[in-house]
Amino acid sequence: MESNLYSCQFGQRFDLNELEKELSKLKPEIDKGGFQSVNFNLAKVRLIDLGALLYLICILNFLKAKGLQVNITLPESKEEATEKDKKAVEKVRDFLKRWRFDDALEENVDMLQNLLPEHQQGYFESPLKHYKPRIETSPEGKIEPLISVRLMEITSLTEIDRKEGRKIVSREKIEEYVKRLNHYTIRPIVAEALDFSDANVEQFSKVLIREGLLNTEEHPNATISLISMVREPSLSYLVIAIVDNGEGIPDTIRNVYENDPDVKKVEIPSDADLIDYAFDSRLIEYATQPMTTSKSARPDPNRGMGLYYLKTLSVDFGGYMIVRAGDASAQFKKEGDEIKRSDRRVSKWRGNLIKIFLPLSKTAKSL
Numbered sequence: 001m002e003s004n005l006y007s008c009q010f011g012q013r014f015d016l017n018e019l020e021k022e023l024s025k026l027k028p029e030i031d032k033g034g035f036q037s038v039n040f041n042l043a044k045v046r047l048i049d050l051g052a053l054l055y056l057i058c059i060l061n062f063l064k065a066k067g068l069q070v071n072i073t074l075p076e077s078k079e080e081a082t083e084k085d086k087k088a089v090e091k092v093r094d095f096l097k098r099w100r101f102d103d104a105l106e107e108n109v110d111m112l113q114n115l116l117p118e119h120q121q122g123y124f125e126s127p128l129k130h131y132k133p134r135i136e137t138s139p140e141g142k143i144e145p146l147i148s149v150r151l152m153e154i155t156s157l158t159e160i161d162r163k164e165g166r167k168i169v170s171r172e173k174i175e176e177y178v179k180r181l182n183h184y185t186i187r188p189i190v191a192e193a194l195d196f197s198d199a200n201v202e203q204f205s206k207v208l209i210r211e212g213l214l215n216t217e218e219h220p221n222a223t224i225s226l227i228s229m230v231r232e233p234s235l236s237y238l239v240i241a242i243v244d245n246g247e248g249i250p251d252t253i254r255n256v257y258e259n260d261p262d263v264k265k266v267e268i269p270s271d272a273d274l275i276d277y278a279f280d281s282r283l284i285e286y287a288t289q290p291m292t293t294s295k296s297a298r299p300d301p302n303r304g305m306g307l308y309y310l311k312t313l314s315v316d317f318g319g320y321m322i323v324r325a326g327d328a329s330a331q332f333k334k335e336g337d338e339i340k341r342s343d344r345r346v347s348k349w350r351g352n353l354i355k356i357f358l359p360l361s362k363t364a365k366s367l
Contacts, residue, residue, distance in 0.1 A: 004036040014042055015049035016324070016353075019056065024347040030066070037069040045075045046088045048095060050230040051355045054154065054243040055324070058224055058351040060109045061245055072105075072115050074123055093123070094130045099228060100153040107156055108224050157213055157225040167223040169244070174213045177227065181205035193238060195361035200317070204358075208313045212242045212354060215306040219246025219352060237319065237357040245351040249307075250283035250326035257286050280326035281343040288323075288332065314356050315339055324353040 006029055008022040026038070040056065063070045074096065077089040096102070102112055102124040109115065116123060155177060159170040180186065182205055191201050209227075216225040224245040231238055246252075257263065263286065288307040307323075311332045314321040320333035330343040 005039060006035045006037070007039045007041055009041050010045050012044060012046045013049075014045040014047070014052055016052045016055070016329075019052045020346050023059065023349060027347045027349070030063075035068075037071065038063050039071045039073065041073045043073045043076050046085075046092055048075075048092055050099070050228055050239060051241040051243070051322075051353055053099075053101065054104075054226050054228060054241050055351070055353050057104055057108050057154075057226065058243055058245040059349060060105070060115075061224055062350055064109055070109065070115065071117065073117055074120055076120070091130050093126075094128050097124050097126075098128060098131050098153065099230070104154040104156065104226065108226075152229050154226055154228040157216070157227065158223060169213075169217045169222055169225045171214070171217070174210065177213065178205050178210045181209060193360055194317070194358055196317075203313060204317075207309055208356070209240070211306040211309045212240070212356070215310070215354075216242065216244040216246065216352070218306070219244050219249070219252055222246030224351075231360065236360045238360055240356040240358070242354045242356075243351065248280075248326040248348070248350065249287050249323065249352050250280040250328070253283050253287045254279075257283055276348070277327040277345040280348075281328035281330055281341075284323050284325060284328055284330045284343070285341050310354065310356065311339065314358070317358050319356060319358040321357070322353075322355040324355075325351075 006026065008026060010018055010022070022040075029035070040060070060070050060072070075089050075092045077086045081089075105115060106112060112124070113121060157170055157173040157177065158167040159173060160166070161168045181190065182201075187198075187201055190196060190204060191198065194200070194204070196204060213225065213227060216222055222244040224243070226244070227240070227242045229238060229240050288311045290308045311321055315332065315334040320331060322329060322331045324330075324346060327345060327348045328343050329346045330341050332339055332341055334340070
């Protein structure tokens with residue numbers, strides 16, 4: 001390894017667990033300094049987790065803001081590779097192209113020419129090979145390609161605030177995205193894929209998705225707010241990933257929690273190294289309670305319901321939710337009649353990630 005370069009290496013799978021392994025090693029190195037560039041080497045990756053991909057964008061943005069040179073090597077195969085491996089690379093490259101990873105990088109990190117190695121400069125130029133647009137008939141009888149490609153791709157929900165001169169979460173873009181979900185060609189697809197009634201589709205788009213995105217507004221200094229969806233390979237779930245680079249949920253809610261007389265405070269662990277993790281996991285759970293917001297301890301009933309709605313609707317629809325923020329990653333899943341939380345310790349980085357898993361119907365077509 002060059003003295004001024006730190007390299008994060010990944011194997012066949014790029015998911016949150018593998019990303020966490022590298023981030024936990026990178027964090028102390030960042031704190032110590034001593035190098036000028038960070039490279040994320042995904043050359044060997046053949047399967048990509050959407051949540052990890054969105055979270056990586058926030059990490060790259062953070063490192064860039066610290067004045068470090070960041071580079072990323074995307075999945076590729078060698079000339080002597082087997083046909084099976086070459087096809088696997090084609091599929092993962094198609095995934096990155098269809099989900100517009102290139103646009104997300106350029107909007108939130110840097111130009112591709114500065115991020116990719118020289119031999120990958122044309123990585124996103126070839127046409128898609130493994131994704132075909134689904135054709136639908138509009139109410140007027142017109143046959144047209146399904147716009148779900150725009151629904152699934154990584155979508156940025158920030159805009160430049162002219163007064164502050166920086167990016168902020170845009171309510172207008174959020175409402176546009178929710179409206180897109182209710183487009184006449186999308187609505188029946190969502191209903192079919194998730195085996196939803198019209199009422200459930202309404203809750204899915206206007207409550208679960210909208211509240212999930214509006215939740216990013218409560219995280220101070222967020223300049224990145226991204227959402228995307230994917231049908232997880234080998235899993236019967238539609239996965240929605242929402243990420244922002246604002247202050248972590250535990251930090252935004254800590255003062256409210258400490259001054260709330262109605263909540264039983266978490267016990268301090270005897271191991272000092274676990275204190276932050278214990279607090280953050282409890283604070284994430286606290287943030288998912290009804291009428292809890294960073295604005296005040298017990299606001300009016302119309303506020304502080306965002307994460308609560310996400311948690312309850314996720315399990316009501318038969319799925320579950322994961323929240324990664326601060327030093328903790330918490331999973332909320334129904335066990336019997338109760339929603340249980342299980343969590344694990346992670347390295348602390350700026351930002352928040354929410355992943356929602358909703359079971360697909362047995363007859364669901366590819367989205």
